[in-house]
Amino acid sequence: MDNQNKNRRHVWITGASSGIGYALAERMAKSGDKVAISARSKDKLAELVNKASNIDAFPLDVTRQEDVGETIGAIEQSGPIDLAVLNAGAWSLMDAVDMDVKKVRQGVEVNYMGVIYALRKLLPLMKARGQGHIAIVASVAGYRGLPRSVAYGPTKAALINLAETLKPELEQYGITVSVINPGFVDTDMTRDNPFPMPDLITPDKAAIEIEKGLNAGRFEIRFPWRFTTMMKLMRILPNGVFFWAMKRIMA
Ligand SMILES: NC(=O)c1ccc[n+]([C@@H]2O[C@H](COP(=O)([O-])OP(=O)(O)OC[C@H]3O[C@@H](n4cnc5c(N)ncnc54)[C@H](OP(=O)(O)O)[C@@H]3O)[C@@H](O)[C@H]2O)c1
Numbered sequence: 001m002d003n004q005n006k007n008r009r010h011v012w013i014t015g016a017s018s019g020i021g022y023a024l025a026e027r028m029a030k031s032g033d034k035v036a037i038s039a040r041s042k043d044k045l046a047e048l049v050n051k052a053s054n055i056d057a058f059p060l061d062v063t064r065q066e067d068v069g070e071t072i073g074a075i076e077q078s079g080p081i082d083l084a085v086l087n088a089g090a091w092s093l094m095d096a097v098d099m100d101v102k103k104v105r106q107g108v109e110v111n112y113m114g115v116i117y118a119l120r121k122l123l124p125l126m127k128a129r130g131q132g133h134i135a136i137v138a139s140v141a142g143y144r145g146l147p148r149s150v151a152y153g154p155t156k157a158a159l160i161n162l163a164e165t166l167k168p169e170l171e172q173y174g175i176t177v178s179v180i181n182p183g184f185v186d187t188d189m190t191r192d193n194p195f196p197m198p199d200l201i202t203p204d205k206a207a208i209e210i211e212k213g214l215n216a217g218r219f220e221i222r223f224p225w226r227f228t229t230m231m232k233l234m235r236i237l238p239n240g241v242f243f244w245a246m247k248r249i250m251a
Pocket of ligand 1: 014015016017018019020021038039040041042060061062063087088089090091110137138139140181182183184185186187188189190
């Protein structure tokens with residue numbers, strides 16, 4: 001895609017009422033894209049709409065399949081979605097022995113099923129058009145099982161696996177697939193974390209990295225480089241070494 005076309009994309013971003021999604025919507029609108037934003041908080045979406053004439057709000061709870069389909073239909077009234085950034089996410093810190101099943105279900109519903117509902121509607125449309133770009137926001141927390149991440153890490157591992165499943169199939173229809181794996185970003189989601197967050201970056205910095213990676217059509221977009229490389233190396237650590245390190249972290 002050349003620069004001129006890049007600047008005319010119709011982009012849909014979920015989870016755009018705060019944090020990474022908010023910063024990305026603002027940035028892509030500044031770059032000239034037409035941006036549709038979704039989340040449940042109408043007031044925060046309205047605040048963003050007021051900042052640029054090329055941002056439109058489509059309030060949505062991504063756990064409601066029918067609403068997801070209808071919202072995509074409403075967004076496409078003003079033109080096909082070229083790029084969908086499926087970013088809405090929920091996080092909670094939880095010990096396995098004290099599992100809150102409701103929160104685990106919410107993690108699965110928002111993080112995983114929210115993406116599936118969007119794909120169910122978008123993929124046939126993109127296939128028929130012979131083009132499109134799906135970007136799934138996962139996390140480095142999906143690389144390996146991390147302590148106290150019962151309600152979160154497994155959903156992000158599932159998303160990384162899903163993106164790998166999708167890429168070869170969708171490529172034949174002209175659909176690009178990206179998976180975005182951020183390290184720590186300073187947002188509402190992480191603000192109360194009671195543990196150190198190495199290489200923490202701002203949502204604006206995250207948005208710059210994401211926009212750059214999407215424009216390059218990269219499959220995996222991960223940042224910041226040092227922390228995500230360290231997390232990635234954990235994938236090839238022998239189990240014994242990995243669990244020893246996790247026990248030290250927990251202690
Ligand atoms: N911050 C980090 O360090 C970090 C690291 C790795 C990955 N991530 C991922 O990055 C994404 C964005 O997170 P963030 O850090 O920017 O957190 P955030 O500021 O808490 O943003 C989460 C967004 O998801 C939306 N959301 C939550 N439940 C929703 C639902 N049922 N329907 C629609 N929207 C919903 C929220 O909006 P409403 O509440 O208004 O609905 C909000 O806009 C998430 O997928 C997260 O897992 C974050």
